[in-house]
Amino acid sequence: MKTKTLLVSVALGTTLVLGACGNSDSSSSNDKMDTKTEMSSKQDKMMKANEKVMLQGSFAGVGQHKVSGMATIKDNKLVLSNFVTDEGPDLHVYLVKGDDVKNGVEVSAIDLKDKTQTFDVSDKDLTKYDNVVIYCEKAHETFGQAPVSEDMGDTAMTMMTGAFAGVGTHNVSGMATIDGSTLKLTNFKTDEGPDLHVYLTKDGDISTGMEIDAIDLKAAEQSFDLKDTDTSAYNTVVIYCKKAHEAFGQAMLKG
Incomplete structure (x- = not known):
């Protein structure tokens, strides 16, 4: 009898432990699902907010550098048009708050020769930024910038x-x-x-x-x-x- 009682106790304990582990795995899976859903919801809200953003500005060189053309943010795209820049070893375009790239996000490397360039910025919160900056990663130097705003047409x-x-x-x-x-x-x-x-x-x-x-x-x-x-x-x-x-x-x- 003692042996039977011991076996029943061990079996019952094992079932409880396995049940607890199962509940733990289920809870962890649910937490991950909730996190993914929350992130997806935030992304959707950001993209919808971005769809309302229409910003535009003209480039000017910084320091001795020459940069010209237009930057337009519309429909979750950043478009550089009539774009001309001095050559640099590693030029990238940034969306920036103010004029410091530390307060911005890198969008992409640019083509030095292409006058019209388009970049997908749907994963960026476009409501945060008011400047498009051409930045040389290798020299840690800003070549040009285009302050962007909504009222370009009025001016x-x-x-x-x-x-x-x-x-x-x-x-x-x-x-x-x-x-x-x-x-x-x-x-x-x-x-x-x-x-x-x-x-x-x-x-x-x-x-x-x-x-x-x-x-x-x-x-x-x-x-x-x-x-x-x-x-x-x-x-x-x-x-x-x-x-x-x-x-x-x-x-x-x-x-």
Whole structure:
């Protein structure tokens, strides 16, 4: 009898222990499921909040570096357009609060040659950031930044015009007009050059300006799309020879 009682006790104890272990595994599994559900819910809420974010800003170089173009955050995407940067050994784009990359998140490495680049930022909380920064990881140095905001459209030029004049010995004439998101050259004539392009600049400074497109040497009427361009940052249209690194003409814009 004692032997039977002992066996029953051992069996009962084993069952209780196994039951406890089973309950523990089930509880742990439930906890993990709850955590995953909570994380998924937070991600969904963040992505929905991101869908309402529409930010835009124009790049400017930092220090001796030259960076230009536009940064646009929309539909969970970061788009760099008309983008030009000095070369660097390891350039990356960051979303930043303020201008310190320590207060931001890295998005991706950038392509030094591609004027239009798109990055998925759906996993980032876009409501936290107000600056897009081009940063050299190897040199630990900021090359350029674009403060972004929601009211870019209110500051852009709606109708600005100016008359071209030649620079130096070059002859350029006609009118430059920015009407909404279009740059128009009318009654336009220019001396011939091997590689002429039209730029938007601040006070004629090509180094901080934005290249729009190559021009047609023979067309008196030409139009260029300025969509997603912050025209408020510029006040002069310049005809520039990229091969000779020389301005042929410019038009100061006025409202």
